[in-house]
Amino acid sequence: MTGPLYLFGTFGYGTSLIVSLITGFFFGFVLERAGFADSRTLTNIFYFRDMRVLRVMFSALTTAMVGLIVLSWLGLFDYSVLLQYALLETFLWPQLVGGILFGLGFIIGGYCPGTSMVGIVSGRLDAIVFLGGMFVGIYVFAAGFPIWSTFASSGNLGRLTLWQVFDIPMSVMAALIVAMALAAFWLAGLAEKWAPYDKKGSPAQRRS
Amino acid sequence: MQAPDYAQGFWNPYVAGVALGLVLLMSFYLMGTGLGASGAVVRTAAVVAHSVAPEAVEQNEFFKSLFKSGGKHPLMNRIVFMVLGIFLGGFVAVLTARRFRPEVGRGPTAGVGLRLSLAFVGGVLGGVGTRFALGCTSGQALSGGATMAAGSWAFMLAVFGTAFAAAYFVRRQWS
Structure with missing residues (x-):
């Protein structure tokens, strides 16, 4: 069968959630086996x-x-x-600025979002604190959204x-x-x- | 001398990489989209805030699209299910390798307080970063990278360039 199956309507929304769950399972498993916890x-x-x-x-x-x-x-x-x-889609400027902030978060915090989740189930306390910090970061972004909403969608190259x-x-x-x-x-x-x-x-x- | 114990017993990095690539390929073949993680954190954060202050969240310009009337619940989303899978898969991997160990990952001379403070600061920066970039290492760098999306490559270069440049200033927590 020709993929992408979901976009061709081979299976429906409910099945797509199960497919995502199973994909995530393998993703988390491999991240742990790679040593990324x-x-x-x-x-x-x-x-x-x-x-x-x-x-x-x-x-x-x-x-x-x-x-x-x-x-x-x-x-x-x-x-x-x-x-x-x-x-x-490419949003060049926010992706560059987001990349700089994310890079700082990575080296200062020691994790990225997906790996912090595998870190948490491995018992790493710094991973729990990192994910807690991410929640705060998302609230900061949401609170300041009126200020930077124009910038956040700038440089759109499709x-x-x-x-x-x-x-x-x-x-x-x-x-x-x-x-x-x-x-x-x-x-x-x-x-x-x-x-x-x-x-x-x-x-x-x-x-x- | 041996490798430090936190780095022992894992797969060869190329084997792990090819395995991860096959998971990503499977995701594209089945769903048309790659892997992701940060989107689920946004949705969970939105639902948590909504349970405390529903009106403020529904009026917030960033969160309100998740709470459209008649729309699906914010957590009924593929990325949330993927993250549930990540936790499950990671946990099964940890248990079967007998690697569950409560500890704080830090350099041999770094204090726990310093490390946890920086983990928090890094989490905040990373959280803000993912929203400007519309994704993280999995959603943008890996998934966008494998499909050669231009913005994802710009993001990836910015992430690694910045982290290499800033590493010197936080070397004490890792050395």
């Missing part, structure tokens, strides 16, 4: 101690990216439906993709991203040996 593992990347976050994220991103393209070549996935109805930005074929863009990921994996190994914050070398290096 611990704030130290998550932030070690920023000190070049252990580049696990980069390895997991980029291999996940490229797996799904290539998988979607292969499925569409096989006729099992209609990429045009995704582009027309489901691709995340459903824009990278291959459209660079004006190259989609498969070439994907190949470039895969090449970039492979280069990043190689550089990650070098960065762990460098480990500028630790005089005796990184934990990852000591492990081997």
Whole structure:
């Protein structure tokens, strides 16, 4: 059957909630098995101690990216439906500012939203406090919304993709991203040996 | 020397990454959308606030779209169910690996008070950030990244660029 199944009406709203629950189950399971329940593992990347976050994220991103393209070549996935109805819209300025705030939150708080949830069920108290802080952050955003609502929807470029930005074929863009990921994996190994914050070398290096 | 105990016993990062990628691919194939987490926090925060001050929340420009008359309950949403799944899946993974351990993740010389204060501050910043960016590491960076959405890549670069640049200033809580 050609995906995305829900957008083609293959199953209804009620089933979609169950599908999301099951997808979330696998998501949470894999996040835990990746070691992403611990704030130290998550932030070690920023000190070049252990580049696990980069390895997991980029291999996940490229797996799904290539998988979607292969499925569409096989006729099992209609990429045009995704582009027309489901691709995340670009709001350039708020996404950059949101990214800066989120990056600060990540290195200061030690978590991002999904990983804090896995941290909580692993018993991490700092994860509970982080998620509590997120609630406060959302109330702050809601309270100040009249002030920044115009900015929050500025820079809207619609459903824009990278291959459209660079004006190259989609498969070439994907190949470039895969090449970039492979280069990043190689550089990650070098960065762990460098480990500028630790005089005796990184934990990852000591492990081997 | 060995890896610190908090980093032991996990999957090879590339294996974990491919597994995570397959979960993301499954989500796109079935639903047409990727993974997400922060949207559920917004909806839960809205429902909690609504139980305390319903009128204020219904008049709030940001929250009011969740409480349209005749609309579905804010928690009857795919992202809320996904997050329930995250908690369940994470818990099953923790239990089966016998890794449940109440503790505060922090560097060897950092105090608990410092770490928890910064966890709170970081949570606030992250919460505000997700609302400007319309998503987080899962909804924007992973899901938007895999579909090559331009804004998601801008978000991802901003997140990691900022975190690398700011890491120096909070190194004491992690070293």
